[in-house]
Amino acid sequence: MQIDPITKEELIAIRTQTNGCSSVIHLNNAGASLPPDVVIDTVVAYLKEEATYGGYETEYKNIARIEDTYRLIAELIGADKDEVAIFENASAAWGTAFKGLKFEAGDEIITCEMEYVTNLIGLSDIQKKGVKVVVVNNDEHGNFPLSELENAITAHTKLILVTHIPSSGGGILPIMEIGKIAAKHQVLYMVDACQTAGQYQIDVKAIQCDILSATGRKYLRAPRGTGFLFVKRVSRISCRPSCWISLQQVM
Numbered sequence: 667m668q669i670d671p672i673t674k675e676e677l678i679a680i681r682t683q684t685n686g687c688s689s690v691i692h693l694n695n696a697g698a699s700l701p702p703d704v705v706i707d708t709v710v711a712y713l714k715e716e717a718t719y720g721g722y723e724t725e726y727k728n729i730a731r732i733e734d735t736y737r738l739i740a741e742l743i744g745a746d747k748d749e750v751a752i753f754e755n756a757s758a759a760w761g762t763a764f765k766g767l768k769f770e771a772g773d774e775i776i777t778c779e780m781e782y783v784t785n786l787i788g789l790s791d792i793q794k795k796g797v798k799v800v801v802v803n804n805d806e807h808g809n810f811p812l813s814e815l816e817n818a819i820t821a822h823t824k825l826i827l828v829t830h831i832p833s834s835g836g837g838i839l840p841i842m843e844i845g846k847i848a849a850k851h852q853v854l855y856m857v858d859a860c861q862t863a864g865q866y867q868i869d870v871k872a873i874q875c876d877i878l879s880a881t882g883r884k885y886l887r888a889p890r891g892t893g894f895l896f897v898k899r900v901s902r903i904s905c906r907p908s909c910w911i912s913l914q915q916v917m
């Protein structure tokens with residue numbers, strides 16, 4: 667699933683298209699990348715247009731380009747356009763999906779040791795409602811143990827929730843294999859792909875995830891203040907009836 671390494675020529679072209687590269691050596695893509703000039707120019711031109719003609723009028727004029735963003739995101743992750751929503755950041759995307767799921771006391775959520783901090787706040791809140799959060803710890807090599815995941819699944823498991831590439835620690839979770847286990851047990855599956863989008867190829871069908879969230883400002887080099895959410899079309903969700911947590915209201 668790794669994107670092919672870029673050539674030297676491509677690297678030079680990318681640097682030439684990124685004004686920031688003339689000032690600094692910036693390695694903090696896991697925080698926020700230097701955006702290419704075209705991103706900054708487009709955002710600035712749009713803001714200027716809004717300031718001159720008004721926000722609604724500018725949106726109306728640019729509606730085709732705005733709509734096309736959904737198509738491009740869908741293409742990026744192998745989804746359909748109507749399975750994608752755009753958000754102001756990944757946390758808002760993740761939180762909207764998570765809060766759209768209905769849990770009852772006694773339900774169980776399985777997650778990993780390296781879950782992102784804002785996701786942990788959601789998990790901490792849901793625990794107050796009597797939902798059990800089961801953490802599958804990494805093995806002695808720091809890898810996510812698939813057998814432990816399978817052992818942790820019970821009749822009460824409603825959701826498997828993981829972060830593909832955690833923001834610290836350098837690990838990568840086997841999201842395809844986790845997806846196979848979620849599908850086998852027909853449990854709803856949600857992936858935080860914030861550090862993945864733009865760095866690794868994402869194919870939601872190959873991952874077999876029901877929900878996936880990501881941010882724009884990291885490896886996609888989009889402007890800050892952008893994120894997106896994928897929610898599989900309800901008719902395609904194949905979790906067992908007891909895991910059927912209403913997703914319709916999310917999108």
Ligand SMILES: Cc1ncc(COP(=O)(O)O)c(C=O)c1O
Pocket residue numbers: 696697754755756757758782784829831832833858860861880881882892893
């Ligand atoms: C794994 C992971 N998930 C979620 C987030 C949150 O992204 P955002 O700031 O766009 O809400 C980050 C940001 O660093 C992250 O690394």
